[in-house]
Amino acid sequence: MRSSKSRLAALTALVALPTAALAYTAVAPYPSTVTATTYYSSGTYHGAVDVANSRCNYWGAETGVSASVRWNVTVRTSGVVCNGNGSGNQNEAKLDLGSGWSFRQWHWIKTSDSYDRTCNRCQVGNLGGTGNATGPHSHFQKDQYGTKNTSWYSSYTSKGEALDRAELMGYI
Amino acid sequence: MAGAPRYDATTCWRDLERFNEGVSIDTFREWAAPLLASRDPLVRMYLKERLTELIGNDAGRASQVLEWTRDAGPKEFKVFAMALKDSEAVHLPEVSRKMLELGMDVALEPERRAGVLSSLDTQKQLSPDALGKLADFAKDPASGEAGWAAARTIARVMKNDHERSANAAPYLDKLLSIGTQSLDEHVRYMALSTPMETAPVLDASATDGFAKVLTTEGSPDGRGAAAHNLSLSADRAKVLETFARAFEPEQDVCVRWSLFRFSARAAGKDALPVMANMALVDPRFQPTYQDFERIYASGVLDFERVWLALADQDPYGCLHRD
Amino acid sequence: MTRTFLLARALCLLTLSSLAHATETPPPPPALQPETCSVEGLMDSIRRGLQSKSPAYRRYLRELLKESAVTLPEEQLRAAFERETEPVMVEHLAAALVAKTERGESPATLQLVGKRASTDADPAVRAASTRALRRTSAEEHTGDLYSRLVRDASPEVRMEAATNLIEDNQFVYAGLHGPVSDMAVAAAVASSDSKVTARILDNISTAAISKESAEQLHTLLGGDDAQVRAAAAKALGGVPAPEMSRARQTLVALYRGESDVGVRTAILQSLARLGFASAVPELTALRNVDPRLAPEVDAWVRALSTGLQEWSLILREKQRLQQAR
Structure with a gap:
């Protein structure tokens, strides 16, 4: 009988899980400053990345993934809101990644571009602060089955850093 | 107010062809300086990939680039560290050893150390010594963001190793020790939540460890992550019992929601009686219970599909707490 | 000193000095200048x-x-x-x-x-x-293009089209968008190249397909080509809830009459997927129908007995358990 160690050593080239095959680059949706990372945040536990720019309703909010993917767009607030209108009212673009993984982008202002769409960094709205927000920003959050995952954020970008549009934020 | 530019014009670099053909590891830093200083994300990604090619499988070149990371500017640093991470040479023992040493060098600022340690994320495995050093470092109250990155590196390498050899136990053990001993909530959460990326089936020891977290961890998010991991325990009966017992004393609705939905991930429709009891304890869970009951009755078995079929995946507003 | 020695020494010095020269004066850096692209x-x-x-x-x-x-x-x-x-x-x-x-x-x-x-x-x-x-929104903007491409005179074009349908399904839509899954099934049916048909059906998610697409998969089970029958059997394992019961019944019935080992292997996988733990008695009952596949049945029974509740994890554990034996 072979030892369990040698059996383990024989385990090679296993089935790749659907999750393992997917790796997309998350990028900044407009020229912005990183105001919260999955490590640093002010106040209570955040578990997400925030990037901000003060020019509310000026910059288009591009979907923050550098690949053609299908976004499910949910509009909960129709008006122009820059500084928050209460938790649960945020406009959302959501990407299903399979195996229960999702990536969400929140707080943008509704425009004529706000509908379900398959695209690579298209604008789904304008930079804004709908929902639970104190100013115009975009909140990016990854989860599996509703549990936040904070590890996607790149260690090479830091809080306070200025990001160009389409600059790397992390890998999802 | 005038509309914002919808697109940024791209930049084409004169003489880039000559750069590409003529650049060597010795000239890279000097030659690349104007490109690194530009606000052109595309050319920076090219530089990262070109540098990875130049490093190749050469320990000396990798060490040279590692030295550059000490004093590089922020955008330069990103290119250097990421190029190292993706290089073949990063798998040479002398290179990974030096990277680990530099990542723990207190002379470096925490964010830089975090970046250096993250360059170890592509390792195929970690030796017991390296694993121990990373775990101790992650638990060190002074490690800050670098400790957070160290916990992530353990989790990432666990995933690599597990895919290749089904080996997760030593990594899980360390993640559990970080998740229970670090004083930093963010580091604990990193350690407690990242097993979800590997999805290992938990043995008895890991099951006991995460079950303990349900009653000892102060952060609701950490307790929720422990429930997530427990849903893949080899001992389903024990997990259902643990979840059932933990539900009533648990005061946070979001953790209750974790115990509730991960009961279904642990045992499928066999979990429905346990979930029904939870809904009796907390009537807010009645509509959600009925939703699960409806989905299982429709013939869906795969938890991934159960999750997608839910009328609301965030019925208690747990995903966004700014 | 001999002349030869002197010559060698001179040559050596020359080489050293040119090497030193090369190290001292590397080529000048390129004059990198940003320009407008054209x-x-x-x-x-x-x-x-x-x-x-x-x-x-x-x-x-x-x-x-x-x-x-x-x-x-x-x-x-x-x-x-x-x-x-x-x-x-x-x-x-x-x-x-x-x-x-x-x-x-x-x-x-x-x-x-x-x-x-x-x-x-x-x-x-x-x-x-x-x-x-490939990996774009093309399927939403090009009508019946793919049903034509999979019938192209060139086998290369047909296979590239199949790859697009597979990769779009997985990477753009995560297997969750019904219309593109239906389009992939329609293209698989439209192709007269059995390799293309089999490849598409073998690799797409059918989690969100319509009743009509499921019907087409049932029809393909009766075809002459074993590769296509196997791929259709595998695709039926992933159909939406309202189609699961019928798929299960059809596949069990088909197993006994089928002689191709590849098709039978695919049927076993789909039965496992459609029934999870409840498929164990069904699989056990089929164990003696084809002795060649008894180890495969056993492997499925062991994988399902882990009690895992996600198909991707059951697949992973089955492979591990088989390799570890």
Whole structure:
């Protein structure tokens, strides 16, 4: 009988899980400053990345993934809101990644571009602060089955850093 | 107010062809300086990939680039560290050893150390010594963001190793020790939540460890992550019992929601009686219970599909707490 | 000292001094200057860059053209595409035109590529244009293009189209978008190339397909080609809830009458997927029908007995358990 160690050593080239095959680059949706990372945040536990720019309703909010993917767009607030209108009212673009993984982008202002769409960094709205927000920003959050995952954020970008549009934020 | 530019014009670099053909590891830093200083994300990604090619499988070149990371500017640093991470040479023992040493060098600022340690994320495995050093470092109250990155590196390498050899136990053990001993909530959460990326089936020891977290961890998010991991325990009966017992004393609705939905991930429709009891304890869970009951009755078995079929995946507003 | 020695010494000194010279004065750095991109300039760079030994550089040039597509003059880009006949250059330009649509602009530029994929006289150009549509929203903007591409006279084009349907399904839509899954099933049915049909059905998610698509899978189970029957059997394992019970009954019945081992293997997998733990008695009952597959039945029973509740994890554990034995 072979030892369990040698059996383990024989385990090679296993089935790749659907999750393992997917790796997309998350990028900044407009020229912005990183105001919260999955490590640093002010106040209570955040578990997400925030990037901000003060020019509310000026910059288009591009979907923050550098690949053609299908976004499910949910509009909960129709008006122009820059500084928050209460938790649960945020406009959302959501990407299903399979195996229960999702990536969400929140707080943008509704425009004529706000509908379900398959695209690579298209604008789904304008930079804004709908929902639970104190100013115009975009909140990016990854989860599996509703549990936040904070590890996607790149260690090479830091809080306070200025990001160009389409600059790397992390890998999802 | 005038509309914002919808697109940024791209930049084409004169003489880039000559750069590409003529650049060597010795000239890279000097030659690349104007490109690194530009606000052109595309050319920076090219530089990262070109540098990875130049490093190749050469320990000396990798060490040279590692030295550059000490004093590089922020955008330069990103290119250097990421190029190292993706290089073949990063798998040479002398290179990974030096990277680990530099990542723990207190002379470096925490964010830089975090970046250096993250360059170890592509390792195929970690030796017991390296694993121990990373775990101790992650638990060190002074490690800050670098400790957070160290916990992530353990989790990432666990995933690599597990895919290749089904080996997760030593990594899980360390993640559990970080998740229970670090004083930093963010580091604990990193350690407690990242097993979800590997999805290992938990043995008895890991099951006991995460079950303990349900009653000892102060952060609701950490307790929720422990429930997530427990849903893949080899001992389903024990997990259902643990979840059932933990539900009533648990005061946070979001953790209750974790115990509730991960009961279904642990045992499928066999979990429905346990979930029904939870809904009796907390009537807010009645509509959600009925939703699960409806989905299982429709013939869906795969938890991934159960999750997608839910009328609301965030019925208690747990995903966004700014 | 002999003359030979002196000559050798002189040569050695000369070599050393030229080496020293080389180390002291490396080539001057290139005069890197930012410039505005143009269609012609980018095309020239790409043509020359194709000779480069650096994959990083070639990838950069391809991405640069794609990124530039939204700000370059569209007429020039279209004209260059229409003029170009070299397949590798067609592919670069086609990818740029498609990228313009993908950034949220009109589908017209993508449709131009779709038209060339189906009408160009050169099969290599049709294949190149088809590749440029991969992992994009093309299926939403090109009508019945894919049902035509999978019937193309060139086997290369047919196979590239199959790859697009598979990769779009997985990477763009995560297997969750019904209309593109239905389109993939329709293309699989439309193709007369059994390799293409089998490859598509073997690799797409059927989690969101319509009743009509499920019906087509049932029809394919009765075909002559064993590869197609196996792929259809596998695809039926992933159908939506309302179709699961019928699929299960059909597959159990089919197993006994089927003689091909590949089809039977696929049926076992689908029964496991459709029933999870409840499939164990069904699988056990089939164990003695084909002794060649008794170990496969046992492997499924062991994997399902882990009690895992996700199909992807059951698949993973089955493979592990088999390899560890």
